[in-house]
Amino acid sequence: MSDALSRIPVHDVRQVALAALPRSASSPLFERLRGAVGQVAMRAPDAEEGARWHTHTLGGVQRRFAQPITFTPYAAVQPCSARCGFCSENLRKADGSAAASRLRPAPGYFDGLARALHALRGVPLSWSLSGLETSDDADWMLRLLDVLATAEHSGVVVEERVLYSNGAGFAAPRGAQLRDALQAFGLSWLELSRHHPDGAINQAIMRFRPGVAIGEQAVFERTARQLADLVPVRLVCILQRGGVARPADVAAYLRWAQHCGAGTVVFREFSRLDDSYRDNATARYLHAQRVSMDELLAACLDDADVSRGWALDTLTEGYYFWNLRLRTASGLQVVFESADYGAMHQRHASGDVYKLVYFPDGQLCAGWEPGHDVLLDTRNEPVPDHAHHHAHHHA
């Protein structure tokens, strides 16, 4: 178990008041799981839990940082190699604020990143590398890993290193170089997106652009196995109509995932939106194609053929998500997860810091919206000799 996880208090599920479990308590499945699952991990600290907050002064302001906390250098060098209809990067806020996916990194991007990390020294972080597709630009990805590794060498304490990817760059001409770089970086695990075990169905969902090799089934399977030889791979499947929607689909996906070398499969429900989002094509896709995680999981548990040998493990209560972990008879770890953006926005509006995102425009923010909850604008920060030196030295 990692340091980050071992600091999350694990409660006996029967001793946790339902009021303390806002997300899962609203799930009709919860009562049922409650009897079957041994423990509940509380991922979001309560306001009073002193040990789970880290106080740190950033940009001259003293703030509380939730522990554990993830730092995302938002990848946005170019449009993603895929075009998933549900892509949350294409959701827009009704208030018309700027979208992160439209920003492209300024020339000083990596210097600013080094400065932001320097300013955060003392706050234990975990790398959560996401945004658009990080691996689509090999040079950018290698430079990113280099700046992050340099920050670690100069004193930033990092607990977990996770990359979210559709895999495209790892099957491109410089794929071998990128795969090796991931291993050298000490990646904790790779979350690799693939939404159906059948290549044609997956392509109908992800719509990789013409010429993107990973779109092909054989290429994906080979690449996934190559990656799994180097780093732990978690295959991520977003539940949806036309994709994985029924217990038989779940069973087929799990068999295929093991063939691809994955140790873990994550089935994730479309995030639930609050009314702060504009009614665009993405929001309509989420509405029309939604498959309920609760209902699918309940149907799997009711289907003896699908759930034979499953051992239910842990319920985790995150600050805007909850999940159930189980293990199959063949040793695959499976996670069923749902997330609520309304709950996420409430947390982000609380004044405490639950999430760190560094955007291409050089701002470090406490959430996913550029220009909102700005903690530090690296364009106005003096350059610390140290960070500056290292960023260039390793470039």
Ligand code: SF4
């Ligand atoms: S692979 Fe990820 S970033 Fe790319 S379109 Fe699909 S959901 Fe969006």
